[in-house]
Amino acid sequence: MGDVLDELFGLLKRLTEAFGVSGYEDDVRGVVIDELRGVADSVEVDSLGNVIAVKKGEGGLRLLLDAHMDEIGFFVRYIDERGFVYLSPIGGWWDPIVLGQRVRIRTDDGRLVYGVVGSKPPHLLKPEEREKVVPLDRLFVDIGASSREEVESLGIRVGSPVDLDRDTIRLAGDRVTGKAMDDRAGVAALISAFKAIDGQEADVYLVVATQEEVGLKGARVAAYRVAPHVGIAVDVTTANDVPGAEARDQVARVGGGPALTVADGRSSSGLISHPKLLKLLLDTAREAGIPVQLSILPGGTTDGAVIALTREGVPTATVSIPTRYIHSPVELLSLRDLEYTSRLIVEATKRVTKEWYEANIGPLD
Ligand code: CO
Ligand code: ZN
Numbered sequence: 001m002g003d004v005l006d007e008l009f010g011l012l013k014r015l016t017e018a019f020g021v022s023g024y025e026d027d028v029r030g031v032v033i034d035e036l037r038g039v040a041d042s043v044e045v046d047s048l049g050n051v052i053a054v055k056k057g058e059g060g061l062r063l064l065l066d067a068h069m070d071e072i073g074f075f076v077r078y079i080d081e082r083g084f085v086y087l088s089p090i091g092g093w094w095d096p097i098v099l100g101q102r103v104r105i106r107t108d109d110g111r112l113v114y115g116v117v118g119s120k121p122p123h124l125l126k127p128e129e130r131e132k133v134v135p136l137d138r139l140f141v142d143i144g145a146s147s148r149e150e151v152e153s154l155g156i157r158v159g160s161p162v163d164l165d166r167d168t169i170r171l172a173g174d175r176v177t178g179k180a181m182d183d184r185a186g187v188a189a190l191i192s193a194f195k196a197i198d199g200q201e202a203d204v205y206l207v208v209a210t211q212e213e214v215g216l217k218g219a220r221v222a223a224y225r226v227a228p229h230v231g232i233a234v235d236v237t238t239a240n241d242v243p244g245a246e247a248r249d250q251v252a253r254v255g256g257g258p259a260l261t262v263a264d265g266r267s268s269s270g271l272i273s274h275p276k277l278l279k280l281l282l283d284t285a286r287e288a289g290i291p292v293q294l295s296i297l298p299g300g301t302t303d304g305a306v307i308a309l310t311r312e313g314v315p316t317a318t319v320s321i322p323t324r325y326i327h328s329p330v331e332l333l334s335l336r337d338l339e340y341t342s343r344l345i346v347e348a349t350k351r352v353t354k355e356w357y358e359a360n361i362g363p364l365d
Contacts, residue, residue: 005174005335008192011035012176012338013168015184019106021073022090022214024161025049026110028069028184032208035191040206050222051208055197060364063202063352064228064314065194065345066219066303067186067235068212071179072327074162076105079152083145085115087136087162091213095136097328102165103141107155114165115143166329174335175254181331183212185321186234189338193345201353202230212303219303223310229364230277230315230352233304234341236333237261237297237320251298252322255334257291258341261304261318264297271305274315276360281317281348288347290340295320315361319344 020028036043040053072091104112119134145151168178194206205226209218241253252259264270285292308316324332
């Protein structure tokens with residue numbers, strides 16, 4: 001088990017430390033392609049930058065496995081005369097997270113320029129200002145430059161994408177922390193599952209999608225192209241098993257195994273996992289001895305929501321990796337949960353057959 005977790009940690013570290021703000025996923029896509037080359041029957045990149053890898057089975061039934069490669073970040077919005085750089089958020093940031101972070105600005109030629117996020121000094125704040133969170137639009141990045149010209153000479157311009165500078169490290173036991181676990185943890189689980197899948201009946205399409213954090217965009221077009229019969233999305237979900245959250249409000253628990261999402265989004269934008277596919281996942285977990293949790297997420301959704309509505313409809317379920325502090329630089333999860341997620345996908349893939357489909361969903365075209 002130790003070796004397996006060490007290997008998963010290495011993969012997760014390579015993926016999470018790569019730059020991959022929504023729409024600017026080139027670096028992380030490179031890591032993904034390196035991992036899949038030589039393992040898949042084919043690896044393609046579509047017009048929106050999605051990676052689509054295929055492992056052929058007997059043909060006839062197409063299973064789509066999806067995780068997203070993009071992470072929330074920023075774009076450079078404005079550079080002032082003294083060389084301070086202002087940011088526009090991409091995706092769902094909580095403002096207090098950002099002050100005091102070290103960031104990386106990616107230039108057009110792929111270099112990373114480092115900076116720190118500063119604000120007006122606290123001792124210059126009026127008492128009532130001190131009580132409040134400094135809004136993101138007042139924060140600025142200091143890259144050490146003294147003029148706009150100097151910033152521009154380093155290759156930074158309005159629109160340059162920005163992520164957080166954060167190493168991924170191991171904590172006590174099997175816990176890890178870093179940025180972009182959302183959803184590189186899902187990507188790591190699916191890459192390791194994809195490598196292990198063998199002798200399955202279904203054609204397995206692994207979609208590593210772009211632009212999830214800005215409206216589930218990559219998965220939408222990738223799923224159209226694949227035209228799957230069955231879909232499974234793997235993403236992180238809120239583990240609010242921390243002080244200040246009541247047990248009854250808990251969505252999932254770190255270390256309790258993958259969370260099978262019964263429903264998320266609480267509205268027309270979410271996904272109700274297909275009951276028959278949810279049952280397949282539950283049966284799989286029980287038979288394979290994999291611990292799982294059932295969860296209902298009150299807000300937010302995943303690529304599963306758009307995969308389900310592809311073409312004439314796709315029975316879809318979401319498998320989630322319980323994660324604390326989502327959308328922060330200190331996202332935290334359990335490597336063992338990650339390993340169980342990967343194994344659950346491998347075992348479930350064996351059970352997604354034409355016979356299962358025809359008995360549970362309908363005739364296969
Ligand atoms: Co997210
Ligand atoms: Zn996500």
